[in-house]
Amino acid sequence: MLTDNFDLLPTELILLLGSFLPTPSLNALALTCGRHRDTLQSELEARITPALAQQLLLWAAASHPHIVKKLLASPHLLKPSEGYGACGVTPLHVAAQAGNLVTAALLLAAGADPDLHSGQEDHPPLHFAVKNKNLPMLTLLLDHGARVDARWGCDGMSENALHHACAKGELDMVRLLLARGADPERQGHHGTALGFAVHHRQVAVVRLLLDEGGANLMCTVPLFILFRGGPPLPHHADLLYLAMGLRHPGAKCELREHLERMGMEQDKLLPEGLDYTWKGQPLADNKRELMAMLMAYGASKDATLAVVSKHLSALAKEAEREPDEYLAIIKGMLKEAEDVIPDVLTKYK
Known part of the structure; x- marks a missing residue:
């Protein structure tokens, strides 16, 4: 095989060849060339500029926790909420949308802001947790300070996590949000949380809001x-x-x-x-x-x-x-x- 032949080459020659390769090709070579992997990895990391590191963190947040961990540590020490623009998608948005609890936890532990809004619809990470019906992600974000009544939407951020959980019929999410202080009377497109439940004909949620949520x-x-x-x-x-x-x-x-x-x-x-x-x-x-x-x-x-x-x-x-x-x-x-x-x-x- 070609990779076996590469393994037979001297390290000095591999490094010389690597210097002529673009970064994606060098990364592919490092992944397939067993004996020289550590050497090529050092060459790869030497090429990682701060701008490239930010791009890598955004990519890795979906499904590569080991890369996220490396980029958050020395020598890169990336700040996971900085450098992505006032309304840009951050790595935490990517992790929340992908439902990756491991990368989300790493980013939050490194100081990621759980309330940053981004994208056309101005969604915070909390939105993706509810949209994906991901109760563990919702819990993780709330545990790290996400505002339970944060509102979002392209027309003035008029809806929140409780509204969407009620619309989707997610009883456990509704209970969690109410327990964390969500206001059942906060207004959105369909009125209060009870209005969202009625609009989407979520009978079980209606009873929950009336029994436990103090809904009007x-x-x-x-x-x-x-x-x-x-x-x-x-x-x-x-x-x-x-x-x-x-x-x-x-x-x-x-x-x-x-x-x-x-x-x-x-x-x-x-x-x-x-x-x-x-x-x-x-x-x-x-x-x-x-x-x-x-x-x-x-x-x-x-x-x-x-x-x-x-x-x-x-x-x-x-x-x-x-x-x-x-x-x-x-x-x-x-x-x-x-x-x-x-x-x-x-x-x-």
Whole structure:
């Protein structure tokens, strides 16, 4: 083999050959040339400038803890949060996104800032832990001082770890974040943490927030976040109204305009939580259970009916029903959910 032949060459000749090779080729030779590996490694490390070391650390953070450890130690002594730009991706972002606990722990022990935001969406490492449903990574970051209520997002950092954990239905993450002091009433795109859970129909999370998180059941939540110019009223409603997923007045027109701006077809993009195909009963299981859970904890049918009645003509028109027929369907939905409250409370203990 070629590498066997290299092993037969004198060390002085190997060093001379290495001096003509670019760094990637020299690294490949060092990995395959057993007898001269230590010699070539010394030559490689002599080429590592501070700028190159930073690039290597960013690359190694995903899956090469031994290289991370070497770059953080003497003689390189890299600072893992410095030199990557005010809004650049740092090695800790890379480790968190890759889910590599070993490299993340090395970087944090060396002083990596767990709260630095970076990238187009201004995400801190905490975001990637929640996005990947990685509870150990979330715990590690919080243990090293990550701010539990840190917000992020390209439109003003309006969401946080608790919002996303609720949306994903990650009960253990929600419990951990609440135990570490996350505020269940902090506002985001879908209102409070409870609004996120309702919007994404996470029934178990709803009960957890109400039982253990001290969430406010009587809050109001926004109904739309995607449309420009504002659709017709109502723009906000109670949680039970949100759980019902009713068509919004002007929704089809607003949706069509939005999708045209995005260059997409209507069947390719439907905002989550909005039921554009709903024609009435029977309710989908997750919708029925969600409504039942909210009603079990005191959500007011009267408050929801008041919103519906106020906008009855427009809502009925959107659902292609007569107002009286539409109102009867709404009352039937509420009754159907109310009837299964005991079963839902048993299911989601």
